Amino acid sequence: MARLIAIGDIHGEVNKLNSLMRKLEIKPDDVLVFLGDYIDRGKHSKQVVDRLIELSKLCKCQFLMGNHEYSMLMTFEGVDWAKTYFYNDGGKETIKNYGGLDNILKIHGDFYKNLKYYYLTENFLFVHAGIRPDKTLEEQENLDLLLIRGDFVDRKHNLKQKVIFGHTPFKAPYIEDDKIGINTGCGIRADAPLTAYICNENKFMTS
Numbered sequence: 001m002a003r004l005i006a007i008g009d010i011h012g013e014v015n016k017l018n019s020l021m022r023k024l025e026i027k028p029d030d031v032l033v034f035l036g037d038y039i040d041r042g043k044h045s046k047q048v049v050d051r052l053i054e055l056s057k058l059c060k061c062q063f064l065m066g067n068h069e070y071s072m073l074m075t076f077e078g079v080d081w082a083k084t085y086f087y088n089d090g091g092k093e094t095i096k097n098y099g100g101l102d103n104i105l106k107i108h109g110d111f112y113k114n115l116k117y118y119y120l121t122e123n124f125l126f127v128h129a130g131i132r133p134d135k136t137l138e139e140q141e142n143l144d145l146l147l148i149r150g151d152f153v154d155r156k157h158n159l160k161q162k163v164i165f166g167h168t169p170f171k172a173p174y175i176e177d178d179k180i181g182i183n184t185g186c187g188i189r190a191d192a193p194l195t196a197y198i199c200n201e202n203k204f205m206t207s
């Protein structure tokens, strides 16, 4: 049976991504939904994106925008706050890994510019950070989808779908009736795993 699999924040940890993909034994009819924050902090952001592009040739993949990719893209647009954020929250590792800032867009510009803010199925909404609970999906603002924390994590929302999110780190998957958080700190702590949630089997897997 085809699986619907969400994968949490990777942050340049290509070895953990490879390990998790091996354990999942990806098949051509699987659908992988990556929740964003592929880059920064870890040393191998470029290799992570190379691997993601490879995976998109092996099975169906949805690549969502994280706040780190957004800040990087806005840095190229000359947005001051984004530049400050990018340079102070792991972006220096990404620039070094690509061999210079300009190489990022030359090598992977198409990938970054095509990232989506959310992915919706009948039973699940996938999004990097979460949603503003008192708004409909159509009313959401992109910056909330990328950055919201407690106002989403600590409150119930009204969507009929379960929300699968990353961004806010937890030691183990954060499981509520209406949401599941799977950022288990990959790229923050050396011993923190990368986590996947197999949605239609209600199972977790770690790197």
Ligand SMILES: [Mn+2]
Pocket (backbone or CB within 6 Å): 009, 037, 066, 067, 068, 128, 146, 166, 167, 168
């Ligand atoms: Mn994030």
